[in-house]
Amino acid sequence: MKQKLQHIIVIIILTISGAAVFFNLKVMTIYKDIPGGISRYIISFGLQDTGSLNLVTAILYDYRAFDSMGESTVIFGAVSGIVLILSRKMLPVSSKGLSFIVKRTLGIMTPFIALFSIYVITHGHLTPGGGFQGGVILAAISIIFSIVYGSAFDYKRYSPQMKTVMETTGALMFISIGVLGVFFEGFFLDNLNFLGGKPGTLLSAGSIPIINLGIGLKVGAGLAIIFYSMIQKTFREEL
Amino acid sequence: MIVLEYLLLFFLVMSAIMAVIFDEELISIIFLSIFSIILTAIYLIYRAADVALAEAVIGAGLNTAIFMSAISQIRKGKS
Amino acid sequence: MLNNFIFVFLFMLGLYAVIMKTNLIKMVIGLNIMEAAVFLWVIAFADVGKDVPIYHLGRVGENFNDPVPQALTLTGIVIGASTSALLLTLIIELNKFTDTIDRNKLKGLND
Numbered sequence: 001m002k003q004k005l006q007h008i009i010v011i012i013i014l015t016i017s018g019a020a021v022f023f024n025l026k027v028m029t030i031y032k033d034i035p036g037g038i039s040r041y042i043i044s045f046g047l048q049d050t051g052s053l054n055l056v057t058a059i060l061y062d063y064r065a066f067d068s069m070g071e072s073t074v075i076f077g078a079v080s081g082i083v084l085i086l087s088r089k090m091l092p093v094s095s096k097g098l099s100f101i102v103k104r105t106l107g108i109m110t111p112f113i114a115l116f117s118i119y120v121i122t123h124g125h126l127t128p129g130g131g132f133q134g135g136v137i138l139a140a141i142s143i144i145f146s147i148v149y150g151s152a153f154d155y156k157r158y159s160p161q162m163k164t165v166m167e168t169t170g171a172l173m174f175i176s177i178g179v180l181g182v183f184f185e186g187f188f189l190d191n192l193n194f195l196g197g198k199p200g201t202l203l204s205a206g207s208i209p210i211i212n213l214g215i216g217l218k219v220g221a222g223l224a225i226i227f228y229s230m231i232q233k234t235f236r237e238e239l
Numbered sequence: 240m241i242v243l244e245y246l247l248l249f250f251l252v253m254s255a256i257m258a259v260i261f262d263e264e265l266i267s268i269i270f271l272s273i274f275s276i277i278l279t280a281i282y283l284i285y286r287a288a289d290v291a292l293a294e295a296v297i298g299a300g301l302n303t304a305i306f307m308s309a310i311s312q313i314r315k316g317k318s
Numbered sequence: 319m320l321n322n323f324i325f326v327f328l329f330m331l332g333l334y335a336v337i338m339k340t341n342l343i344k345m346v347i348g349l350n351i352m353e354a355a356v357f358l359w360v361i362a363f364a365d366v367g368k369d370v371p372i373y374h375l376g377r378v379g380e381n382f383n384d385p386v387p388q389a390l391t392l393t394g395i396v397i398g399a400s401t402s403a404l405l406l407t408l409i410i411e412l413n414k415f416t417d418t419i420d421r422n423k424l425k426g427l428n429d
Contacts, residue, residue, distance in 0.1 A: 245320075248320070255328055259334070271350065286368070286369065287383075288370050293395050298395070309410055312410050312413070313419060
């Protein structure tokens with residue numbers, strides 16, 4: 001009986017607070033035609049300032065590039081915590097994979113997935129996409145190797161040391177572009193506008209494609225290390 | 240277009256309710272993956288292209304894989 | 319009107335799963351549902367029905383949606399996935415020491 005009483009009290013309290021939040025939201029003014037302020041400035045002058053056609057990429061990697069650096073630090077902190085807790089012995093483990101049909105099919109499909117991920121990373125300022133999305137697709141390739149071909153294959157191809165080197169290369173690329181911004185323009189992470197052509201081509205928009213490459217490498221390698229550490233202990237009882 | 244939006248929102252709420260009710264963990268994780276996929280379609284209806292791509296890759300791909308690999312280490316003797 | 323109601327309902331559903339369920343994995347699923355509800359509300363509130371904010375050849379800049387909430391939501395999604403991964407790692411380690419994933423059986427670890 002105590003269980004049912006607890007249920008009813010919790011549901012009543014959640015309903016009352018839900019109604020309070022709902023009435024509070026109803027009083028907010030309707031989001032008319034993009035109020036004046038920062039949005040109107042970015043829509044009007046975004047193409048002139050940065051040279052990139054995608055406005056969301058221009059916000060994330062030029063106007064607010066410092067926040068993207070903080071987000072990479074959060075991913076780095078999560079990877080460090082997981083590797084510290086979970087892997088005491090780094091043994092290469094079982095080479096048992098899935099059946100033959102799946103191996104052959106994914107052997108044909110994997111180069112196309114890699115090509116798609118590089119396309120999404122480098123065309124970040126022309127089409128929807130960017131560094132984060134393409135980096136996670138790169139991590140998916142490592143996940144496919146671990147599941148379909150067995151962890152010994154993944155250990156032989158991309159050992160965890162190489163993944164760590166890739167992650168630190170991405171982070172150093174990001175920070176060195178920032179320091180170059182101090183030398184050439186005067187502010188940390190300012191856009192190096194002399195590196196570009198006209199907007200709409202691949203090599204435009206200053207330092208945004210290089211930042212995209214750095215972030216893509218870092219996110220992809222970090223998430224692949226997370227998945228590899230988490231499945232390692234499963235097969236240890238089977239050997 | 241309005242009919243599609245209301246239908247997808249109804250399925251979103253139903254799959255969230257199903258993910259909380261059941262006791263076994265495997266069923267809840269599958270309903271969480273369905274929740275992510277429907278959320279991707281809703282982001283496209285609201286004209287947010289970058290967010291839809293990110294939610295499709297992270298929510299329906301990586302999150303489900305991490306949950307499944309955590310479940311397989313909790314039951315002793317089965318993988 | 320409908321967006322506000324769905325946001326409140328999903329948020330309270332996730333909060334109910336975090337408070338009342340005793341399985342540790344259900345608490346992580348509830349946390350994910352709460353975060354997804356907040357992102358859905360931010361994007362639905364800033365949608366005025368205009369175009370995707372990308373310049374193509376011959377598109378005027380007065381017909382664009384707002385790009386600032388979309389950039390904030392993108393950051394939030396990645397951080398939510400990292401938090402879930404770290405929480406699941408702690409649950410796996412706890413299971414190795416005490417052989418259970420029930421919240422009520424965890425008291426008195428040094429008996």
